[in-house]
Amino acid sequence: xxxxxxxxxxxxxxxxxxxxxxxxxxxxxxxxxxxxxxxxxxxxxxxxxxxxxxxxxxxxxxxxxxxxxxxxxxxxxxxxxxxxxxxxxxxxxxxxxxxxxxxxxxxxxxxxxxxxxx
Amino acid sequence: xxxxxxxxxxxxxxxxxxxxxxxxxxxxxxxxxxxxxxxxxxxxxxxxxxxxxxxxxxxxxxxxxxxxxxxxxxxxxxxxxxxxxxxxxxxxxxxxxxxxxxxxxxxxxxxx
Numbered sequence: 001x002x003x004x005x006x007x008x009x010x011x012x013x014x015x016x017x018x019x020x021x022x023x024x025x026x027x028x029x030x031x032x033x034x035x036x037x038x039x040x041x042x043x044x045x046x047x048x049x050x051x052x053x054x055x056x057x058x059x060x061x062x063x064x065x066x067x068x069x070x071x072x073x074x075x076x077x078x079x080x081x082x083x084x085x086x087x088x089x090x091x092x093x094x095x096x097x098x099x100x101x102x103x104x105x106x107x108x109x110x111x112x113x114x115x116x117x118x
Numbered sequence: 119x120x121x122x123x124x125x126x127x128x129x130x131x132x133x134x135x136x137x138x139x140x141x142x143x144x145x146x147x148x149x150x151x152x153x154x155x156x157x158x159x160x161x162x163x164x165x166x167x168x169x170x171x172x173x174x175x176x177x178x179x180x181x182x183x184x185x186x187x188x189x190x191x192x193x194x195x196x197x198x199x200x201x202x203x204x205x206x207x208x209x210x211x212x213x214x215x216x217x218x219x220x221x222x223x224x225x226x227x228x229x230x
Contacts, residue, residue: 004161033217042124042207043162043221056217091161099179102169104150105211109161109219 004110005074006092012116013108021113022074023035023092031055032075034067034109037089049075082117089114121145122210128212131228134175137195138223140179141208143187153193156205165206166193191206198228 003026008065013019025032031050035043045059049069062065069075079086093107123142123150127138131137153164168175168182168191175182181194195202205225209218 010152027216036144042122043220045217048217093161099135099152099164099167101175102167102172103218104152104166104167104169106164107166109154111159111161 003096004092004094004108006090006110006113008113009111010114010116012118014118015056015083016081019079019115019117021028021074021077021079021090021092021115023077023093023110025092026096027110029094029096032069033093034075034077035091035093035109037091037112039088043091046077053056066077079115082115084117087115120145120222121148124208124209124224127159127222128225128227132186133200133228133230134186134197136158137193137202138200139193139195139206139208139226140207141221143149143190143191143210144188145210145212145219146189146213148219149159150166150211151172151182151191152209152211153180154207154209154220155202156223162207174186186211195226198226200230201216203228226230 005024033048034046037043047067048056064080066078089112091112094110096108150168153165156162166180184191207221207223209220
């Protein structure tokens with residue numbers, strides 16, 4: 001997981017505050033995926049971005065959530081006016097390679113940012 | 119609408135025995151299937167994958183089987199080791215460059 005860097009690793013916010021999560025993909029990669037893992041659940045796709053473009057945001061909640069990946073700097077997932085239900089682990093991934101055995105696009109994930117909303 | 123399901127939330131196996139983790143899917147458009155392993159406080163790491171044109175792929179102790187007609191895949195780990203204890207996620211994509219849809223995970227515990 002060393003190639004995809006996420007920070008902060010842990011973030012505590014009170015209800016109504018804003019949370020900003022950052023992701024730097026593997027070196028040379030210009031695409032990132034954001035996933036969310038709620039407690040005791042699987043990973044749910046949120047958004048797929050390339051530099052300065054949102055490719056697919058079909059998994060993003062309609063309100064309070066936004067994502068960007070500027071030309072310079074990390075990708076940022078922003079959650080405004082956080083609520084307790086936003087408490088989760090947020091993972092970022094970039095496409096690292098095609099698996100030779102199958103041709104599948106393998107995503108490499110960061111270690112995640114764990115958001116706790118009090 | 120869960121397109122990828124792992125119906126067993128947990129599995130306990132004795133060291134040295136076989137672990138079989140199962141996954142079902144509903145979207146017949148899925149072309150690629152992947153298994154990821156996740157330790158606590160870490161991100162998922164890729165384990166093995168299979169394309170829809172194959173029915174088996176083997177890599178060391180890990181083998182993935184795909185039954186397209188049943189929309190079912192399984193991961194076999196033989197022999198199981200205590201270090202295999204983790205949460206295993208199956209994932210699928212419609213084409214190689216598309217995003218992955220994950221199942222809910224199965225927690226594997228391998229007892230020494």
